[in-house]
Amino acid sequence: MKRIAVFASGNGSNYEALACACDEGAIPARVALVVCDRPGARVVRRAADHATECFAFDPKSYASKADYEAEIVRRLDAAGVDLVCLAGYMRICGPTLLGAYGGRIVNIHPALLPAFKGAHAIRDAFDYGVKVYGVTIHYVDDTIDGGRIISQRAVPYEGDDIDELERLIHATEHPLYVETVRRLLTGGPAERNNDETNEKREKI
Numbered sequence: 282m283k284r285i286a287v288f289a290s291g292n293g294s295n296y297e298a299l300a301c302a303c304d305e306g307a308i309p310a311r312v313a314l315v316v317c318d319r320p321g322a323r324v325v326r327r328a329a330d331h332a333t334e335c336f337a338f339d340p341k342s343y344a345s346k347a348d349y350e351a352e353i354v355r356r357l358d359a360a361g362v363d364l365v366c367l368a369g370y371m372r373i374c375g376p377t378l379l380g381a382y383g384g385r386i387v388n389i390h391p392a393l394l395p396a397f398k399g400a401h402a403i404r405d406a407f408d409y410g411v412k413v414y415g416v417t418i419h420y421v422d423d424t425i426d427g428g429r430i431i432s433q434r435a436v437p438y439e440g441d442d443i444d445e446l447e448r449l450i451h452a453t454e455h456p457l458y459v460e461t462v463r464r465l466l467t468g469g470p471a472e473r474n475n476d477e478t479n480e481k482r483e484k485i
């Protein structure tokens with residue numbers, strides 16, 4: 282059974298979707314670890330509800346990013362993690378984490394990348410007057426929402442209610458993340474990818 286880790290900073294609805302899909306067998310894996318950089322976040326309680334091991338840490342209590350990422354890597358190794366899924370983890374991955382797990386880290390973003398990177402993508406796209414929104418899942422590099430795209434899904438919306446738009450986008454994120462993670466873990470239809478990432482992917 283493959284093992285995945287989910288990194289989140291807040292609500293954790295994508296964690297919930299992945300955990301439920303694992304419980305129901307839709308993803309042939311289990312969530313072996315949740316990593317959260319905000320100990321009070323709702324995702325920490327969700328992890329407890331699913332009895333998922335959770336490493337919740339305060340980045341300020343470490344001397345450097347390299348220090349807390351080294352601790353994360355130790356925990357990923359101990360849990361035998363095959364794939365890391367960022368799900369609202371609002372931090373850039375540094376060299377320590379990418380050095381150990383690069384090519385095995387994916388992220389979900391609520392926009393059609395490379396447009397509207399950053400923490401407020403839905404609001405930014407809405408303010409810009411976008412008519413076709415969307416969701417992207419991509420490999421993670423050392424830039425904000427950067428890395429080769431794995432899957433995308435469009436969300437057409439021409440209304441003026443941002444709450445409704447957010448609901449539509451989240452409702453698109455959850456099944457897309459489940460389908461994409463299942464495909465990555467089961468070696469489904471090949472994604473276009475570069476050689477280096479393909480080589481690393483063989484470890485998944």
Ligand code: GAR
Binds near residue numbers: 451
């Ligand atoms: C999701 O919409 C995810 O795409 C976004 O954070 C939200 C987390 O929601 N990520 C980014 O904006 C990354 N730049 P969740 O905590 O309910 O899963």
